[in-house]
Amino acid sequence: MQSLRHFLLAVQFFSRIPVTGRLADWAGWSPALQRASAAHLPGVGWLVGLWGGAWLMAAGWLLAPSAWMPLAAAVAATLATLWLTGGLHEDGLADVADGLGGFATPERALEIMKDSRLGAYGAMALVMALLAKAALLAILAESGTARAALLLCCIHVLSRMAPLVLMRALPYVSLAATAKATHMAGHPLDGKGLATGALWCVPALALPGWLAPAPLQAALLTAGLLLAGALVTATMTRWLRRRLGGMTGDCLGAAQQVSELAMLLAAAAIVLRWPAP
Numbered sequence: 001m002q003s004l005r006h007f008l009l010a011v012q013f014f015s016r017i018p019v020t021g022r023l024a025d026w027a028g029w030s031p032a033l034q035r036a037s038a039a040h041l042p043g044v045g046w047l048v049g050l051w052g053g054a055w056l057m058a059a060g061w062l063l064a065p066s067a068w069m070p071l072a073a074a075v076a077a078t079l080a081t082l083w084l085t086g087g088l089h090e091d092g093l094a095d096v097a098d099g100l101g102g103f104a105t106p107e108r109a110l111e112i113m114k115d116s117r118l119g120a121y122g123a124m125a126l127v128m129a130l131l132a133k134a135a136l137l138a139i140l141a142e143s144g145t146a147r148a149a150l151l152l153c154c155i156h157v158l159s160r161m162a163p164l165v166l167m168r169a170l171p172y173v174s175l176a177a178t179a180k181a182t183h184m185a186g187h188p189l190d191g192k193g194l195a196t197g198a199l200w201c202v203p204a205l206a207l208p209g210w211l212a213p214a215p216l217q218a219a220l221l222t223a224g225l226l227l228a229g230a231l232v233t234a235t236m237t238r239w240l241r242r243r244l245g246g247m248t249g250d251c252l253g254a255a256q257q258v259s260e261l262a263m264l265l266a267a268a269a270i271v272l273r274w275p276a277p
Contacts, residue, residue, distance in 0.1 A: 003196075009037035014044045016086055038167060039193035042200035045160040048081050049153030055080035056137070056152060060145030073145060074137035077152060078130060092253020093129060094122035099250075101125070106244050110175045113250050129257055136264040143271050147211050151267050157204040158225055159260035162233045163252035164189055164197045169237050173246035213274055221270050228266035232259045 008027040012019040013034070019027060027033075056077035063069040082090065099113035101121030112119070118126075140148035167189040205222055212218035236255050240247050 003040075005033060006037045007040040007043055009033055010040035010044050011047065013037060014041060014088060015047065015084055017047065017084070036193065038189060039164065039196035040200065041163060042157045042160040042197050042204075045157035046153065046200070046204075048084055049156030051084050052077040052081040052156065053149030053153045056141065056149045057145050060141060070138040070141035071134065073141050073148075074134045077137060077149075078133050081156070089253035089256045090126060090129065092250040093257040094118055094126045095250040096254040097125035098122035100243050106173075107175070109244060110173065110248070113248060114175060129261060132261055133264060136261070136268045139268040140264070140271060143274070147271075150207060150211055151271075154204040154207050155225070155260055155263045155267065158201055158229055159256050159263055161197055161201055162229060162236070162255040162259040164194055165233050166237060166240070166247050166252055166255050168194050170241060170251075171246040172248065173244055174248050217270070217274055221267065224266040224270050225263050228262040229259050232262040 005027045008019050008023065009029065011017050012024070012027070056073045059073035059076035060069055063072050066072070095113045098115075098119040098121045099109035101119075104112060137148060137152060140151055168191075171188070205226070208221040208225065209215075209218035212221055233255065236251075236258060240251055244251070
């Protein structure tokens with residue numbers, strides 16, 4: 001029951017899905033509960049991924065005769081996931097790009113990241129990330145919207161392990177933060193929390209095997225997703241340690257976005273090389 005409370009808090013914090021009324025009262029809130037809910041971020045990824053996948057399949061079905069179908073379906077899925085998350089992770093990516101895109105000191109970078117205004121680096125990062133998502137997802141959709149939808153769901157789950165690894169590996173640094181943000185990111189994630197996040201990812205690692213035409217392709221797809229996510233997470237951890245001496249809430253969103261893009265790229269590269277049915 002306690003894990004369900006943690007999951008509901010994660011849904012409330014990381015998405016627009018309403019958790020209100022008696023359900024919200026039952027879930028409760030406290031700094032300890034909020035910190036524990038972070039471990040269920042990959043679980044929220046299942047909801048976001050299923051929502052995006054449903055929109056991708058619906059748009060694919062409606063526009064199937066058109067040559068523009070893959071791109072239109074990819075854009076629809078991207079917009080759907082943006083709406084459901086409120087652009088939370090994308091906002092983190094833009095803020096980190098603004099703060100660390102130049103050669104600012106750690107103190108100045110934190111000041112820039114705290115500023116709600118969008119700068120040139122943030123705008124460029126946000127536009128390029130959204131374009132890359134749509135383009136890569138369109139490539140996947142060309143091989144079949146059902147397959148693309150399931151891969152999108154898996155990637156949304158797996159990419160949300162990157163923020164948890166950062167929370168485990170890096171200290172929280174900030175000039176100032178809101179109370180809830182501090183409760184979420186201001187304390188190291190313990191081993192139990194990391195294991196909880198990993199458990200959410202187990203089905204997402206098994207599912208790509210059902211999508212591949214042969215065991216070898218299945219193994220390559222799973223390995224490609226894992227390798228892409230691991231490389232990006234390790235690189236960002238090292239980079240943030242060197243540039244900031246730690247991480248902020250914005251860094252967690254940026255890590256998820258870069259991991260998602262890397263996994264989409266890996267999936268598209270592998271699926272393109274599968275033999276034609």
